[in-house]
Amino acid sequence: AQTVTQSQPEMSVQEAETVTLSCTYDTSESDYYLFWYKQPPSRQMILVIRQEAYKQQNATENRFSVNFQKAAKSFSLKISDSQLGDAAMYFCAYRSAYNFNKFYFGSGTKLNVKP
């Protein structure tokens, strides 16, 4: 089975600074999808960004971007110009292209944003 590892249980960043959250995964599959989800305190989890493994170009969504290193099986999330509203739990997730119903989640990284 695939595994997803987030080695940083908690991180802090100063408002307006940049922070990078790490994620590594283990798989023998060649095609898959990677996601970063954000879970604000007491609110529902939402998708931040998505990356298709067959695409070499790193995905970007406004202040959020990823560094996808397929050979290294690494998928980090960079948040630029951090805002107070970015404070949340962030989960990295893997989904197989061969079984759309199986998502594998990391243990999460709690991001604190200091004013």
Next chain:
Amino acid sequence: DVKVTQSSRYLVKRTGEKVFLECVQDMDHENMFWYRQDPGLGLRLIYFSYDVKMKEKGDIPEGYSVSREKKERFSLILESASTNQTSMYLCASSFPEHTGELFFGEGSRLTVL
């Protein structure tokens, strides 16, 4: 916008009680999921359903059952709640396609005393 609604945000039950957690989605999604979220463990799949009356076990189905009588509604049932089932429960739904992201409800925090 997709809306996934979980019936209860907070529940407190006693050991041995039967517990129903309900989830409704309004986007006609075929797939629905129940996850359990515990600190340091991330999200673990309990059950998922890919159609009405169809279900498959996830990674931690023991002590749980599910029901999907209508496409929009997916219920998680704890037949006899135990203290080790104290947790946050997340419902999610998606289309069964390669870009199918998960849409989550707000979660139900269950405490079993």
